[in-house]
Amino acid sequence: MEKLIELADVAKIYVVGGTIEVPALHSISINIEKNEYVAIMGPSGSGKSTLMNIIGCLDTPTHGTYILNNHDVSKMQDYELAEVRNKEIGFVFQTFNLLPRYNALENVQLPLIYAGIPKHERLAKALQVVEQVGLTDRMYHKPNEMSGGQRQRVAVARALVGDPSIILADEPTGNLDTKTSIDIMRLFSVIHRNGNTIVLVTHEEDIARYAHRIIRLRDGIVEADEINTNIRHD
Numbered sequence: 001m002e003k004l005i006e007l008a009d010v011a012k013i014y015v016v017g018g019t020i021e022v023p024a025l026h027s028i029s030i031n032i033e034k035n036e037y038v039a040i041m042g043p044s045g046s047g048k049s050t051l052m053n054i055i056g057c058l059d060t061p062t063h064g065t066y067i068l069n070n071h072d073v074s075k076m077q078d079y080e081l082a083e084v085r086n087k088e089i090g091f092v093f094q095t096f097n098l099l100p101r102y103n104a105l106e107n108v109q110l111p112l113i114y115a116g117i118p119k120h121e122r123l124a125k126a127l128q129v130v131e132q133v134g135l136t137d138r139m140y141h142k143p144n145e146m147s148g149g150q151r152q153r154v155a156v157a158r159a160l161v162g163d164p165s166i167i168l169a170d171e172p173t174g175n176l177d178t179k180t181s182i183d184i185m186r187l188f189s190v191i192h193r194n195g196n197t198i199v200l201v202t203h204e205e206d207i208a209r210y211a212h213r214i215i216r217l218r219d220g221i222v223e224a225d226e227i228n229t230n231i232r233h234d
Contacts, residue, residue, distance in 0.1 A: 002033060004033060007064065012025040025051060025221075030222065037198045039228075049170075055168060056085065094170060094174035098155065103139065104138055105127070172200070173202075185232070209228060
């Protein structure tokens with residue numbers, strides 16, 4: 001298999017008040033291969049949000065290296081990281097992060113607009129992924145006209161539309177009821193079977209069990225990195 005993510009001795013230290021150093025990650029080394037489905041778990045303060053921000057190129061490590069798809073992003077400037085995010089990473093957030101004045105189809109097209117894709121191409125691609133997530137009948141509805149599960153499907157379609165190397169999902173079911181959460185996790189399973197790499201950040205054991213591998217953090221270190229032998233398929 002081909003490595004997609006390579007973290008080597010990654011540490012993150014935040015400086016508070018100009019003098020106080022607060023370590024969030026300690027010497028994290030993780031490899032994630034293409035088409036893996038990985039859950040990152042940990043209690044509050046474990047470092048999972050910091051690790052997600054580094055994997056998502058929203059932040060850079062204080063020490064160590066991060067190779068993403070054969071590119072060293074560890075020391076990149078903000079504008080370089082923005083380019084990598086647009087090309088390599090599709091984000092799905094707990095709060096959906098949809099623009100309320102745009103309908104579903106328009107929200108899905110936004111990453112392609114930022115990437116400078118011609119109008120006819122981005123419309124064709126957006127229609128394709130909207131159908132993929134089962135929202136063809138709702139694509140002209142605005143977020144306030146859709147349920148939480150439908151809004152999250154729009155967010156998933158938006159993450160998929162640019163053909164990213166990684167789908168990075170941060171607590172994607174955090175604002176959803178149990179039945180809708182299961183529907184969304186089934187959708188992620190389908191997306192993974194279609195060849196996508198998924199990194200899921202969650203504090204919920206039941207949600208992590210959909211992943212094929214679970215990385216557990218505690219106090220900024222990897223406490224466990226294990227293959228999930230009890231994958232949920234419901």
